[in-house]
Amino acid sequence: MKANIPESKQKRVVIIGGGFGGLKLARKLAKQDFQVVLLDKNNYHQFQPLFYQVATAGLEPSAISFPFRKVFQQLDNVFIRLVEVTAVNKEESLVESSIGDISYDFLVVAIGADTNFFGNANIAANSLPMKSIAEALAIRNKILQNYEDALSISDAQEQQAYMNIVVVGGGPTGVEVAGTLAEMKKHILPKDFPELQFDKMQIHLLEASPKLLANLSEKSSEKSKKYLDALGVKVTLNARVKDYDGEHISMEDGSSINTKTLIWAAGVIANTLKGIPSEALVRGNRIKVDRFNKVEGCNNIFALGDVAFMTEEAYANGHPQVAQVAMQQGENLAQNLVRIAQGKELKPFTYKDLGSMATVGRNLAVVDLPFMKTQGFFAWLIWMFVHLMSIVGTKNRLLIFINWAWNYITYDQSLRLIIRTSKKEKLN
């Protein structure tokens, strides 16, 4: 079956995935002489760097999501389809999807990465990942429900399992969620649940390597640990989780932690797509591309962002799987597709590292920029400014700013609602 997308005289670029890379590419190409077909499972772009604030009841999903249709409202060469992509048929230049086959002149695979449980089925089944808005909401609901449930538990040790929260993975996500939880423990939870004893509640951050924020400078890494220590987070480095049954974490060193809540932010693995030549797949399921983002062994298929594996001089092991790489590749690929159409020479991609940052708790952050490294309150102001400016949509920006200001002044994240979608809801 052929999907219902109008034929056009323009060359058709099909983009699978509207994350940072796919969306940037689509926006750039929309202004060019191409027919752009954007395929995604969701009808909105998600701003992943703030998922942790959705999980900790500080922001609503809508504040960090933006409907694709609104981005491309005025354009008649952009076609958005909400689909499940099942495979690529390279020979016939077709994408197979839940709405039928979609032909392409150029295909761009921007399907990103998902949580890596490193093959442990128990951890996958019992822990809480945070790679989508739905998952972030599930974490929020789970934590709130656990405290409600804890009220009915009289056994002290069992009650503590409901109260403890363990975060695995000392990257920015893990650091940020652990810090925010520590602030909740301090300012909010004891007020909401005066019947529970929060001095017993433990927040653990477990990192398998010898340092937090491995991609940041030594100073930022150390400071982030210092800030978390001060907030009462139990940071353990060189800590390797062996197994988790939903109540007890077994560590490789034989120790264990009781918790009903394990937030898993320990690593990512690229999403896969049937039909991509297996010889192009490298470590972590990433797709090997050349400096023009062209998939190895393919003619008109490109990959970018977290799912792509490109090496350049300074990045012999590939680029970090972060938003900046995806956006810069999206921008470069848009230019190259125009150059292909014009028969011009292509420009190889070179990653320009604009820096990394992470916030810890209420008003501290660590920020490594090319021209400056700073930690503390001023870093936190930079962190806020950069994130506010990166969000799509003026209204989102305004609402996030108001939420942040409100939460900051009142010491309160007020979205402590356990909202589940109705049982009646179904995807047809």
Added chain:
Amino acid sequence: MKANIPESKQKRVVIIGGGFGGLKLARKLAKQDFQVVLLDKNNYHQFQPLFYQVATAGLEPSAISFPFRKVFQQLDNVFIRLVEVTAVNKEESLVESSIGDISYDFLVVAIGADTNFFGNANIAANSLPMKSIAEALAIRNKILQNYEDALSISDAQEQQAYMNIVVVGGGPTGVEVAGTLAEMKKHILPKDFPELQFDKMQIHLLEASPKLLANLSEKSSEKSKKYLDALGVKVTLNARVKDYDGEHISMEDGSSINTKTLIWAAGVIANTLKGIPSEALVRGNRIKVDRFNKVEGCNNIFALGDVAFMTEEAYANGHPQVAQVAMQQGENLAQNLVRIAQGKELKPFTYKDLGSMATVGRNLAVVDLPFMKTQGFFAWLIWMFVHLMSIVGTKNRLLIFINWAWNYITYDQSLRLIIRTSKKEKLN
């Protein structure tokens, strides 16, 4: 099993349900010498009058919800439990619940009402009710998903079934949702879905009686119909739905309408609770109470709000099932419980009708107040003011105001996100 709630010297009032009536009562009693136990399925109070704006992507659930724990944060005589109540054991003065048995000195049943499908199982299975935030979100998701799906349909008639929306029930909810959908059809949907032909989209409002807004004045009723007509809503009075299979509505007069979306706002039926003496149940499952809200045949059990059936001179058939009755009864019952404790004479309840109102579309409303009836733009300003002032929480008020102002200026409800909670989410 006994639920884990601390014993107290204070008399314990158990309130089942934190709607308008239950919450008002709990807030009043919290200041008195009682132990208050508030039981609810949700951890938040829902502001039902604005559900329709959640359903039509104008407001977020969080804007019209307020966590119970935040309301009662500073009080040590209030105990909130998130439970499913299964029965009342009148003989032993116990509430049976998912967390065990809860004893009471006084029990207040404030469990409200749910959608009435009048016994039609097909309609119950295939239509969309709007009596909870989850249901309102399900409507939003369904409508948005339908337009996405319509893009893949080539058969014109089938496509129309995806685009048409039928609202059944000409009360305030039905009028408000139909009006808002008409504005979306005019200002938003054609921009989001330029591939679809919205002149073909029909919005029906079906009302079984001969007039809309039966509780309002003749003038308001007529004007609301006029406003809806002008917006392009096909209002049909004396229209009785016979059946609905998820695609076709069969009407009693033999006609039919094709639609995948039937929003059912046609009536309510009180929720039931095992253990309430069956002789106390009257029409619509309501519980018969005396003028002090005491359940017939019970000593220390009260009922209030939508679930209660009380007659007074001017209301021989019971009070309307609206927020005002519930709140006034909550207030009066709080005073009477204090009077009981003090051995004083009780004060019978008298309903003071403060009026009704409904908004139609962008900037019109009909408002019947005791001292004034007005329709049009000024009525709409009154409607906004009253609703803003009724919302619990300053931040909610602020966010709703900003959303309304934004949507009004931009002609855009921007929350067109299909967000589902993760499959991983479960209750424990």
